Amino acid sequence: MRLHPACPTTPRAWTVELRPHTGGLVLVCRQCPHTSGQITATTARAAALAHLARHARSNLLPSHLRICQCHERGCHWHPRHRGCAGPIRLLLKRERGGRLWRLADACSACAAATAQAAVVPDTVLAHVPLHPTTARRRRRRPKGPGEQTRVREILSYLAAALPASTSAAARLLALQCALRMNTKMHVRLPNGVLRSLRLNAVQDPWSELEHARWLRITPATAANEVVVELLDAALLGQAPARPDRMRAADWALRASSSSTARTTGPLPQLASAYLAAHADPQAGSGLSELDQIGRACGVPLAELPALLDQLAATGLLSSWQACPDSGDLHWTLVYRERPSNE
Structure with a gap:
C-alpha cells in the first residue's frame, strides 16, 4: 500500500472542457478561468491536448515529489480496485465523448483501472529545441529511449x-x-x-x-x-x-x-x-x-x-x-x- 506525502503546492491535475458556443466551440480550462478561447470542431481535440501539455510542461516536479492525484480525490475517476500502488505516471483521460479531457499524475494501479485513459510518456512532454545551434559535425548517437x-x-x-x-x-x-x-x-x-x-x-x-x-x-x-x-x-x-x-x-x-x-x-x-x-x-x-x-x-x-x-x-x-x-x-x-x- 502506498504512503502518500503531503500534497504539493501545485497539484498536477488539469482539466479542460469543450463547450458549445455560437459559431463553434469554446475551450474552458478549470485552472485558467480567464483564458478561455473559441475554437473550431476541427481543431478542438488538438487544442485541448496542447493546452494540457503546456500545463504539464510549466509545472514540472521531480519524480519523488509527485503523488497520485486520483487517490487525493478519493479515487472516483475509476471503479474500485485493490489499492494505490506502483510508480507515478501522467495519465490522460477522456470523458463525455471527448468533451472533457483530464491530465493528472496517477499511480500505476489507478492508471490501469481508469477507463478511456492512457499513460502519457514523460518523453512526449519534454522540450526539444527545433533549431539547435550549429556544431562541429560528428557521428550522431541515438538519444532517449530505444x-x-x-x-x-x-x-x-x-x-x-x-x-x-x-x-x-x-x-x-x-x-x-x-x-x-x-x-x-x-x-x-x-x-x-x-x-x-x-x-x-x-x-x-x-x-x-x-x-x-x-x-x-x-x-x-x-x-x-x-x-x-x-x-x-x-x-x-x-x-x-x-x-x-x-x-x-x-x-x-x-x-x-x-x-x-x-x-x-x-x-x-x-x-x-x-x-x-x-x-x-x-x-x-x-x-x-x-x-x-x-x-x-x-x-x-x-x-x-x-x-x-x-x-x-x-x-x-x-x-x-x-x-x-x-x-x-x-x-x-x-x-x-x-x-x-x-
Missing part, C-alpha cells in the same frame, strides 16, 4: 487520442504517421511503406482518420507517396529527434509485418506490434493488462481470446495466458518473430 520503448509510448498515447471506434488499419497508419512526422507536422509516407502494411484490401483508413479530425490529406508532389498533415498538436512535444523516431517507425513496421500477421489482416498486425513492443527483447515474454491491450488495438475484451488464439495458430505467439482475477495477460513470442532493436 525503438521498442518509443513504439510502446506512442501506442499508449494513441489509445487515448484516437476515438475508441478507430479501426486497426487506421491505428497502424496513425502509428507510422506519428513517428514519421516532421516539425511542421507533415508526413510523407512512401507507397513502399503502405505495401508493407498490406492495407490496400481494407476500407480506406485515411478517410477514417480524416473523419476523426486527426489528420488532413494534402496534395503530393510525387506519385509514389501520400502526404498528410497531422492535426494533433500534442505530438509536437515528442522528445526523440526525428531520425530516432524514424528508426522506431521502421521497428514498428517490422513488428507489424512479421511472418503471417500481414496475411491475416490489420488487427493481427496491430496486436503483433503491441505484443512485441511490450515484451522483453531477450526472453520474448510480456505482461500487460487486458483492458490496455483492448484500448490500444480497438478490440472488445470478449474478442481478445480469439485474436490471441489466431496469433498462436499462425506462429506469432508461443503461448499466452490470461488471469481473470487480476486482468493481466502473460505471453511469450516465438523467437524468430521478434524484431531486432539493433
Whole structure:
C-alpha cells in the first residue's frame, strides 16, 4: 500500500472542457478561468491536448515529489480496485465523448483501472529545441529511449487520442504517421511503406482518420507517396529527434509485418506490434493488462481470446495466458518473430 506525502503546492491535475458556443466551440480550462478561447470542431481535440501539455510542461516536479492525484480525490475517476500502488505516471483521460479531457499524475494501479485513459510518456512532454545551434559535425548517437520503448509510448498515447471506434488499419497508419512526422507536422509516407502494411484490401483508413479530425490529406508532389498533415498538436512535444523516431517507425513496421500477421489482416498486425513492443527483447515474454491491450488495438475484451488464439495458430505467439482475477495477460513470442532493436 502506498504512503502518500503531503500534497504539493501545485497539484498536477488539469482539466479542460469543450463547450458549445455560437459559431463553434469554446475551450474552458478549470485552472485558467480567464483564458478561455473559441475554437473550431476541427481543431478542438488538438487544442485541448496542447493546452494540457503546456500545463504539464510549466509545472514540472521531480519524480519523488509527485503523488497520485486520483487517490487525493478519493479515487472516483475509476471503479474500485485493490489499492494505490506502483510508480507515478501522467495519465490522460477522456470523458463525455471527448468533451472533457483530464491530465493528472496517477499511480500505476489507478492508471490501469481508469477507463478511456492512457499513460502519457514523460518523453512526449519534454522540450526539444527545433533549431539547435550549429556544431562541429560528428557521428550522431541515438538519444532517449530505444525503438521498442518509443513504439510502446506512442501506442499508449494513441489509445487515448484516437476515438475508441478507430479501426486497426487506421491505428497502424496513425502509428507510422506519428513517428514519421516532421516539425511542421507533415508526413510523407512512401507507397513502399503502405505495401508493407498490406492495407490496400481494407476500407480506406485515411478517410477514417480524416473523419476523426486527426489528420488532413494534402496534395503530393510525387506519385509514389501520400502526404498528410497531422492535426494533433500534442505530438509536437515528442522528445526523440526525428531520425530516432524514424528508426522506431521502421521497428514498428517490422513488428507489424512479421511472418503471417500481414496475411491475416490489420488487427493481427496491430496486436503483433503491441505484443512485441511490450515484451522483453531477450526472453520474448510480456505482461500487460487486458483492458490496455483492448484500448490500444480497438478490440472488445470478449474478442481478445480469439485474436490471441489466431496469433498462436499462425506462429506469432508461443503461448499466452490470461488471469481473470487480476486482468493481466502473460505471453511469450516465438523467437524468430521478434524484431531486432539493433
